[in-house]
Amino acid sequence: MELSWTKAKAVFAGALGPPLFWLVLFFLVPLGIVWAYSFGHNVGLTEISFTGTFANYARAIEPLYLKIFVKSAWVAGLTTGLCLVVGFPVALAITFASEKAKAWLLLLIMLPFWTNLLIRTYALIAVLRTEGYVNMSLGWLWHGGGLIAALLGLKPIGDFQPLELLHNNFAVILGLVYVHLPFMVLPLYSALDRLDRSLLEASLDLGAGQMRTLFRIVVPLALPGIASGVLITFIPALGAYLTPDLLGGPDSQMIANVIERQFKRANDWPFGAALSFVLMYLTFIAIAIQALMSRRSPEAR
Amino acid sequence: MASARKYPVGPLEYLRRWQMQAWLAAVGLFLYVPLIALMAFSFNDSRRNIVWKGFTLKYYDKAFHDASLIEAFGNSMTIAAVSTVVSLILGAMVALVLWRFRFPGKTVLDGALALPIVVPEICMGVAMLVFFARVMPWPQGLVWPLNLGAIIISHISFSFPFVAVVVRARMASFNREMEEAARDLGAGEWRTIVDVILPHMAPSLVAGALLAFTLSLDDFVITFFTAGPDTVTFPVKVYSMVRFSVTPEVNAASTILIVLTVILTAVALRLQGDPAVTAGHAPAADKS
Numbered sequence: 001m002e003l004s005w006t007k008a009k010a011v012f013a014g015a016l017g018p019p020l021f022w023l024v025l026f027f028l029v030p031l032g033i034v035w036a037y038s039f040g041h042n043v044g045l046t047e048i049s050f051t052g053t054f055a056n057y058a059r060a061i062e063p064l065y066l067k068i069f070v071k072s073a074w075v076a077g078l079t080t081g082l083c084l085v086v087g088f089p090v091a092l093a094i095t096f097a098s099e100k101a102k103a104w105l106l107l108l109i110m111l112p113f114w115t116n117l118l119i120r121t122y123a124l125i126a127v128l129r130t131e132g133y134v135n136m137s138l139g140w141l142w143h144g145g146g147l148i149a150a151l152l153g154l155k156p157i158g159d160f161q162p163l164e165l166l167h168n169n170f171a172v173i174l175g176l177v178y179v180h181l182p183f184m185v186l187p188l189y190s191a192l193d194r195l196d197r198s199l200l201e202a203s204l205d206l207g208a209g210q211m212r213t214l215f216r217i218v219v220p221l222a223l224p225g226i227a228s229g230v231l232i233t234f235i236p237a238l239g240a241y242l243t244p245d246l247l248g249g250p251d252s253q254m255i256a257n258v259i260e261r262q263f264k265r266a267n268d269w270p271f272g273a274a275l276s277f278v279l280m281y282l283t284f285i286a287i288a289i290q291a292l293m294s295r296r297s298p299e300a301r
Numbered sequence: 302m303a304s305a306r307k308y309p310v311g312p313l314e315y316l317r318r319w320q321m322q323a324w325l326a327a328v329g330l331f332l333y334v335p336l337i338a339l340m341a342f343s344f345n346d347s348r349r350n351i352v353w354k355g356f357t358l359k360y361y362d363k364a365f366h367d368a369s370l371i372e373a374f375g376n377s378m379t380i381a382a383v384s385t386v387v388s389l390i391l392g393a394m395v396a397l398v399l400w401r402f403r404f405p406g407k408t409v410l411d412g413a414l415a416l417p418i419v420v421p422e423i424c425m426g427v428a429m430l431v432f433f434a435r436v437m438p439w440p441q442g443l444v445w446p447l448n449l450g451a452i453i454i455s456h457i458s459f460s461f462p463f464v465a466v467v468v469r470a471r472m473a474s475f476n477r478e479m480e481e482a483a484r485d486l487g488a489g490e491w492r493t494i495v496d497v498i499l500p501h502m503a504p505s506l507v508a509g510a511l512l513a514f515t516l517s518l519d520d521f522v523i524t525f526f527t528a529g530p531d532t533v534t535f536p537v538k539v540y541s542m543v544r545f546s547v548t549p550e551v552n553a554a555s556t557i558l559i560v561l562t563v564i565l566t567a568v569a570l571r572l573q574g575d576p577a578v579t580a581g582h583a584p585a586a587d588k589s
Contacts, residue, residue, distance in 0.1 A: 019392070019465075030432035031420070033431050086328060089325075092321075093325055096313050096316060108332075110566070112333070112336065114562050114566055115559055117519055118521050119336075122539065123338065126335065126338065127338060200313060204313075241422065259427060273427070
């Protein structure tokens with residue numbers, strides 16, 4: 001049984017005091033200030049007056065910025081979808097693997113997850129750039145194909161044009177999938193691992209095929225886990241800063257890049273604050289939707 | 302495996318189907334080829350860094366003699382170490398309170414504690430920027446490591462709630478009868494915590510420490526907003542190098558950090574014996 005706090009006041013206060021103090025002073029207060037700034041406006045270079053205006057929010061939903069919000073949500077959604085498609089079979093394979101293989105496969109998924117995000121993004125740059133490994137391999141194939149064509153007496157196929165794989169939307173989505181795949185696989189695995197296997201066996205015994213079993217039995221039962229995997233992938237993808245910054249081109253900015261610019265370059269803190277809070281509200285909406293979804297399915301508990 | 306092959310593939314043995322194996326292999330290649338290529342080419346004796354020209358350690362030599370890189374690396378390690386210790390203490394304390402006591406405002410505290418985990422990094426970054434610029438300006442020109450204070454504080458703020466989550470998941474499997482037994486045998490509140498509860502908590506403290514350390518070492522965005530010109534961390538340094546160009550020195554520096562991560566993970570796994578625990582996979586924590 002949980003103890004009432006009045007039973008051991010000294011221990012309660014001693015253990016709660018420091019973390020609570022830290023949380024309030026070094027997290028809630030800073031967020032509160034940003035929130036207050038979002039209702040203010042710039043007076044002079046560094047002065048900000050709190051006028052209670054909604055002008056910053058009005059500006060945040062102007063078409064220019066609205067487009068970036070929609071685009072960010074779209075990119076994050078596509079990333080999440082791709083992660084789900086790529087990650088689901090992986091989670092399924094891990095779930096039904098032998099104990100030993102399971103440990104190794106989990107480690108295989110987790111190692112990139114522990115590796116520094118910046119380093120992984122950098123590794124991707126080296127693969128994708130014009131003189132990168134992908135283009136080099138394609139160049140070799142092209143060259144080889146040219147040689148064969150020459151041997152066969154066909155006309156030369158011309159020089160290899162390197163593909164532009166970096167600094168565009170393709171690179172951003174590939175990078176986001178690359179970075180967030182473990183975020184999807186781990187919750188999926190943890191949901192699938194809790195499934196009652198006899199239900200799957202029953203379905204297969206009664207003549208349903210693998211695909212039918214998958215979509216009629218596994219997916220509905222694992223829905224809460226899928227929902228939490230989607231959420232865990234979608235939230236960081238929506239607020240991604242580094243990936244669009246390093247892999248994206250001029251037209252692949254996401255909302256985090258715009259926020260950064262307001263604070264570091266444009267020096268329009270109130271507007272940046274408003275954008276941050278719109279992003280935060282979007283995050284909370286995503287969490288609320290997920291909470292509602294998992295409440296609706298009775299098998300969740 | 303060789304003997305298992307004699308039997309037909311069972312309906313649920315997905316891992317033994319070739320389609321599944323091909324899919325796993327493709328995902329494995331996708332996840333690992335860029336990282337392995339990065340590490341391999343840090344040993345390549347060519348500046349253009351694309352065609353293999355022979356083995357060399359000169360970029361490691363260069364990286365080790367790059368004073369600013371070493372300083373950034375030292376800063377990152379110091380920040381991660383201090384942040385881990387403080388996060389561990391704060392996280393364990395708050396987890397203990399939430400697990401043990403019934404008190405008014407518990408739901409609110411629970412919610413507030415989840416905030417640093419779910420709030421987008423960029424929002425937390427700007428909050429820290431504003432806080433340290435306007436409310437509590439961190440004095441410039443302090444001696445090392447005091448000049449890292451602002452970064453350390455923000456790292457603790459986002460790390461300790463993660464520690465609390467891991468510790469709480471572990472405490473859920475605690476048998477309260479043990480505590481009652483201790484109390485019956487005359488142990489006081491503190492004594493019970495130190496002799497009965499803490500030993501049960503220990504594996505989650507290891508997992509929490511590893512998590513806090515990696516989170517701190519991994520963080521770029523929040524550090525980017527709190528770091529001053531004279532407090533460069535390793536990710537911030539690599540960022541400025543990457544913006545400039547892809548060079549073997551960055552590969553060498555990155556390889557060192559990757560190897561360090563792998564070692565840390567291996568140590569943590571050895572200490573706990575169950576890889577699922579470090580993934581924050583709560584049900585597995587009940588097994589050990």
